[in-house]
Each structure stands twice: as structure tokens, then as C-alpha cells.
Amino acid sequence: MADVNRGNRPLSPFMFVKYYRLQMTALSSVMVRITGNALIAAAFLSVWWLIAAAAGPEYYEFVNGLITCWLGDIIMFLSVWALWYHLGGGLRHLIWDAGYCLDVDISEKMGWAMFIGATVLTIFTALVV
Template sequence: MSSKTTPAKRVERPLSPFMIGPYYRPQITSISSILIRITGLGLMAGVILAVWWLMAAAISDSYFAFANAVVTSWFGKLVFTGSLWAVWYHYLGGLRHLYYDAGHGLEIKTAEKLGWAMVIGSVVLTVLTLLIL
């Protein structure tokens, strides 16, 4: 009997589940994870626009008039609407992770339903918020 062991055969696998396309078919769980990251970055656009608007108010009347024109334009409204959706999406994602951390919802079917609930819920909450405000 030989004391030498044969090395395990190395299987070439992708390094990340975010390699959707050639290695993985898109799933709501991976898409929701990617959207959390994208919306986190997207929130910064709304924050930067709001801070710029406030800074303009402190600098001068003419500069504030320019900043206010941008903020109240279609572009500003688009940025703030997108940021509002991102806030709701992040909020629901946080609730989902609290649920996961408690050891619930980890079954594949439940995780998929929670992913869809985040997408649909964030859109519904965004529309309701816009209607109320």
C-alpha cells in the first residue's frame, strides 16, 4: 500500500456567481443581489444633487436659481424618483436580510418569492410615495 495520495482533480469553475450569462442563468436571487449594489451607488446621485442644491442656496441667489432649475427639471425629477425607488428597494432588502438572519426564508422557493417581493414592493411603494407627496 502506497503512502502517496493522488491529488484531487481540479474542476474549473467560475469565481463568482455574478458571471450571469455563460455560466449561470439569471435568477431573481442573483439579480436582487446585483440590484442592491447598483441602487446603493445610484442613491449617491440623489444625495449629490440634493447637497449641491443646498450648497447653491448658501452661495448666492443666482447660483441657487441655476441649481433649482436643474433640480426641478425632468433630469432632477428622474434622479430623485430613481433615488426614491432605490431607498425603498434597500429598505425591503434590509428587511429580507433580517428575515434571513433569523434563519427563515432560506429555502430556494421562498428566497425567490422574497426577491420578487423586493422588486414589486419597491415599485409599488415608490408609486404610492409619489402619489402621496
């Protein structure tokens, strides 16, 4: 039998606003993937800086000026945050692979610990280095 109520059903975005709550485990998993890709871009910037150092002093000054300007400082600061966050995600997966902390409430606390830990470690790294 044909679905006669086809046009009266809510669409998918409607579910996100009223009924669906984004879980920390899903958010932290997506963020691990995003930070992994961001670290690839940061690695390319670092390699570009090393290649510029080998190419000569004029080109090195140009690239070093780009990386050490205010925008470059922000990019490098966020790259350090991504590095710490991605490391925390890897440690979390090692714990999960061992069969520990698989309960939902503990997993959500681990997700918050990743965000907070990465932020604290990034600030510590920026202040010490």
C-alpha cells in the same frame, strides 16, 4: 496529458444563453449593490442643492432649475425607487440573518416582492408627496 479538445469547447457566454438561468436571488443581490451606489449619487445631488441654497439666490435658482427639470425629476423618481428597493434588501437580509426564509423558492418570492414593493411604494410616494 495535454488537452487536445481545447478549441472545440464552448465559451462562457454560450452557457448564459442556453443553459444558465439567472436566479432572482442573484439579481436582487446585485440590484441592492447598484441601488446603494445610486443612492450615494442622489445624496451628492441633495447636498449640492443645499449648498446652493446657502450660496445665494442666483446659484440656488440655477441648481434648483437643474434638479426640477424633467431629467432631474426622473433622476429623483428613480432615486426614490432605489431608496425603497435598498430598504427592502436590508429588511430581507435582516430576515435571512435571523435564519428565516432561506429556502430558494421563498427567497425568489422575496426578490420579486422587493421589485414590486419598491415600485408600488415609489408610485405611492410620488402621488402623496
